Amino acid sequence: MQKRARKPSAHDVARLAGVSQAAVSRAYTKGASIAKETRDNILRIGKSVGYHPNPHARSLIKGETGIVGTVIGNPQNAVFMAALGALSKGLSKAGKHLIVATAEGSPTADAQVTELLNYRVDALLIMATRISSKLSRQCRAEGVPVISLNRGLREELPNLTSNDREGARQIAAHLIEQGYSRFGVIAGDPGSAVSEERVSAFTAYMEGRGIGAPVREVGYFRRHETMQAMRALLSQKVRPDAIFCATDYMAFAAIEVARYEFGLDIGPDIGIAGFDDIRESAWPSFDLTTFSLPIVPMINKALEVLLSKTPIHSSFRIVVDGEFRARGSTIRRRNPRSKKRASKR
Amino acid sequence: MQKRARKPSAHDVARLAGVSQAAVSRAYTKGASIAKETRDNILRIGKSVGYHPNPHARSLIKGETGIVGTVIGNPQNAVFMAALGALSKGLSKAGKHLIVATAEGSPTADAQVTELLNYRVDALLIMATRISSKLSRQCRAEGVPVISLNRGLREELPNLTSNDREGARQIAAHLIEQGYSRFGVIAGDPGSAVSEERVSAFTAYMEGRGIGAPVREVGYFRRHETMQAMRALLSQKVRPDAIFCATDYMAFAAIEVARYEFGLDIGPDIGIAGFDDIRESAWPSFDLTTFSLPIVPMINKALEVLLSKTPIHSSFRIVVDGEFRARGSTIRRRNPRSKKRASKR
DNA sequence: GTGAAAGCGCTAACAA
DNA sequence: TTGTTAGCGCTTTCAC
Numbered sequence: 001m002q003k004r005a006r007k008p009s010a011h012d013v014a015r016l017a018g019v020s021q022a023a024v025s026r027a028y029t030k031g032a033s034i035a036k037e038t039r040d041n042i043l044r045i046g047k048s049v050g051y052h053p054n055p056h057a058r059s060l061i062k063g064e065t066g067i068v069g070t071v072i073g074n075p076q077n078a079v080f081m082a083a084l085g086a087l088s089k090g091l092s093k094a095g096k097h098l099i100v101a102t103a104e105g106s107p108t109a110d111a112q113v114t115e116l117l118n119y120r121v122d123a124l125l126i127m128a129t130r131i132s133s134k135l136s137r138q139c140r141a142e143g144v145p146v147i148s149l150n151r152g153l154r155e156e157l158p159n160l161t162s163n164d165r166e167g168a169r170q171i172a173a174h175l176i177e178q179g180y181s182r183f184g185v186i187a188g189d190p191g192s193a194v195s196e197e198r199v200s201a202f203t204a205y206m207e208g209r210g211i212g213a214p215v216r217e218v219g220y221f222r223r224h225e226t227m228q229a230m231r232a233l234l235s236q237k238v239r240p241d242a243i244f245c246a247t248d249y250m251a252f253a254a255i256e257v258a259r260y261e262f263g264l265d266i267g268p269d270i271g272i273a274g275f276d277d278i279r280e281s282a283w284p285s286f287d288l289t290t291f292s293l294p295i296v297p298m299i300n301k302a303l304e305v306l307l308s309k310t311p312i313h314s315s316f317r318i319v320v321d322g323e324f325r326a327r328g329s330t331i332r333r334r335n336p337r338s339k340k341r342a343s344k345r
Numbered sequence: 346m347q348k349r350a351r352k353p354s355a356h357d358v359a360r361l362a363g364v365s366q367a368a369v370s371r372a373y374t375k376g377a378s379i380a381k382e383t384r385d386n387i388l389r390i391g392k393s394v395g396y397h398p399n400p401h402a403r404s405l406i407k408g409e410t411g412i413v414g415t416v417i418g419n420p421q422n423a424v425f426m427a428a429l430g431a432l433s434k435g436l437s438k439a440g441k442h443l444i445v446a447t448a449e450g451s452p453t454a455d456a457q458v459t460e461l462l463n464y465r466v467d468a469l470l471i472m473a474t475r476i477s478s479k480l481s482r483q484c485r486a487e488g489v490p491v492i493s494l495n496r497g498l499r500e501e502l503p504n505l506t507s508n509d510r511e512g513a514r515q516i517a518a519h520l521i522e523q524g525y526s527r528f529g530v531i532a533g534d535p536g537s538a539v540s541e542e543r544v545s546a547f548t549a550y551m552e553g554r555g556i557g558a559p560v561r562e563v564g565y566f567r568r569h570e571t572m573q574a575m576r577a578l579l580s581q582k583v584r585p586d587a588i589f590c591a592t593d594y595m596a597f598a599a600i601e602v603a604r605y606e607f608g609l610d611i612g613p614d615i616g617i618a619g620f621d622d623i624r625e626s627a628w629p630s631f632d633l634t635t636f637s638l639p640i641v642p643m644i645n646k647a648l649e650v651l652l653s654k655t656p657i658h659s660s661f662r663i664v665v666d667g668e669f670r671a672r673g674s675t676i677r678r679r680n681p682r683s684k685k686r687a688s689k690r
Numbered sequence: 691g692t693g694a695a696a697g698c699g700c701t702a703a704c705a706a
Numbered sequence: 707t708t709g710t711t712a713g714c715g716c717t718t719t720c721a722c
Contacts, residue, residue, distance in 0.1 A: 006408075007465075007487065009715055020693045025717060032717095035691055052463040056401040056410060057715035060698040063351075065401060067444075075430040076624075078423075085420040088447040092457070097464060099412075100445045102433040112437070118397040119442060120352075138395075142352065252628070260629045279421075283597070284605045285630040354699055365709045370701060380707060402699035405714040 069116035073129025123306040158316035165201035167291030172205040180242035183214035188246035226253040248274035271330040287328035414461035418474025468651040503661035510546035512636030517550040525587035528559035533591035571598040593619035616675040632673035
């Protein structure tokens with residue numbers, strides 16, 4: 001059985017090319033002081049034997065590994081799959097690599113971040129979860145830039161967010177304008193900054209307009225719990241006629257409960273809005289009014305900052321704007337094209 | 346502005362502990378020959394200064410990096426998000442790291458695999474895309490185990506598949522049993538092994554039962570194209586009454602075209618089945634009959650093999666069984682609970 | 691422009 | 707059990 005054939009080293013190439021090993025290093029170092037023909041010759045020979053500099057040896061000297069670590073709280077979250085694509089593409093374009101860790105289940109990403117720090121990543125991106133401020137301080141001490149996505153503007157950590165509060169307000173305004181009058185909200189996890197920003201901005205807007213605070217239920221970002229919450233809302237003596245859900249994924253659950261369990265016509269009978277604008281939201285099954293989370297621009301912005309190697313102060317804040325998307329799930333007049341209900345009842 | 350504070354090295358710890366640097370190395374090496382109290386003392390001091398062995402230095406010597414690379418063809422594919430979670434969890438449990446690359450757009454993962462090989466990954470897992478057999482040979486020559494997921498049983502590459510052909514047959518049998526009689530299929534990408542296995546097994550089964558080959562359209566795994574394909578199928582003079590789609594994701598598109606554009610009642614009017622059993626398939630909006638792709642067991646099996654460091658022969662084959670899931674989308678009798686259509690027309 | 695030599699942080703013989 | 711020594715494969719002075 002064939003053992004792993006050692007990859008050729010710079011030494012091997014040097015011998016073949018009749019130069020010193022240092023020359024080989026220079027040949028592969030952009031901007032190094034080396035004669036063009038020496039370099040060309042070395043590169044030619046290197047290529048012929050399949051030589052590539054060992055990045056780990058290089059990282060020992062340079063003190064940087066070319067690896068960016070990311071930890072994703074919930075890999076099932078559709079938003080972060082789009083994020084992952086953008087991340088991996090952006091990094092490979094920059095000649096960097098992406099190490100992915102998931103923190104499903106655990107409340108913080110501390111274990112994963114510690115692990116990545118020990119692995120000497122050059123930078124960290126935290127998505128859909130949080131890290132302790134102690135760990136955040138450690139990162140800064142070690143000179144490893146960290147950015148958290150959407151941790152809320154109040155936290156004392158470098159933060160890249162979308163304008164969720166504004167989005168929630170636009171959704172609220174739209175619902176009022178459509179003539180809905182009795183509002184409910186289904187929050188995500190009460191401990192989640194994302195959920196709280198969205199829900200509190202929605203609530204505040206309603207209160208600011210002299211409308212009482214919407215009835216609040218909690219869905220914990222989970223489907224089952226959201227369905228329970230929706231059932232509770234729809235079973236009240238005075239039933240809400242418009243529901244705002246902290247995420248699109250939750251809104252789908254709400255829509256299905258309303259439609260299939262309560263026989264309601266989404267839009268005319270009850271308005272339902274979400275947040276994120278994931279792929280499925282535009283599908284006719286949901287046709288969901290929502291506010292787009294600009295995840296790809298956010299990732300690109302994050303990469304730009306992380307790769308610039310400028311130290312990131314804890315007061316670092318960037319806001320990327322999403323966009324309001326009005327769709328059928330909050331349109332009051334009956335849609336003439338709808339074939340869902342032939343009779344009025 | 347604070348520069349990156351150099352992480353403490355084994356040397357630093359050695360000096361503080363009054364031992365040789367090699368002793369520090371031994372203290373952190375499981376099973377090394379070292380006195381318990383020496384080790385304890387070193388570990389205590391190491392911990393106090395935040396020492397962790399540099400894995401890149403270690404990898405230089407050991408010749409292995411502890412990194413497993415994966416390349417995902419289509420990061421939007423819900424199946425592979427579940428896969429990613431399982432992968433990352435399994436690897437971190439084994440003390441390994443996961444580098445993720447995406448090959449969206451390009452037909453093969455060759456560029457990404459080359460990149461990962463240069464990065465000295467210990468093993469490779471290829472999902473939802475393919476690599477050239479030349480590159481596969483190179484991996485074997487370099488002693489890097491590679492497993493491709495679902496590349497079809499015919500290919501001469503190490504391969505871990507689900508029993509898709511059997512699944513397609515079970516779906517076909519079920520449709521016949523339900524009384525459907527005019528069949529259509531919507532294939533994924535004609536160049537995709539996954540799609541071809543599923544579709545050809547379905548077709549073969551129908552032909553074997555004396556029913557003609559189903560009408561075939563192609564949806565390229567994409568929503569828009571699948572909708573077009575479905576429109577074409579439903580616009581035929583003799584309309585099919587049951588459609589098999591290569592994936593659940595495509596089946597959703599088919600369902601929505603049938604329901605919202607043609608006003609059909611899914612199940613009674615037209616049977617629609619998919620393949621994969623992703624999360625959304627169980628939702629009432631789709632309630633899709635399908636065959637589960639056992640992606641998590643597949644990942645675990647793949648990890649088991651990849652981490653065992655046994656050379657993987659090109660004839661390597663493992664099949665993990667999925668399960669048939671009958672749901673409402675292929676149930677002929679009208680569902681009494683359905684509130685979708687009050688009138689018959 | 692090029693080679694010799696030192697050293698990045700670690701592990702693995704080899705002595706002691 | 708421990709320290710000493712020699713590298714792993716590379717980059718980076720420092721001479722020439």
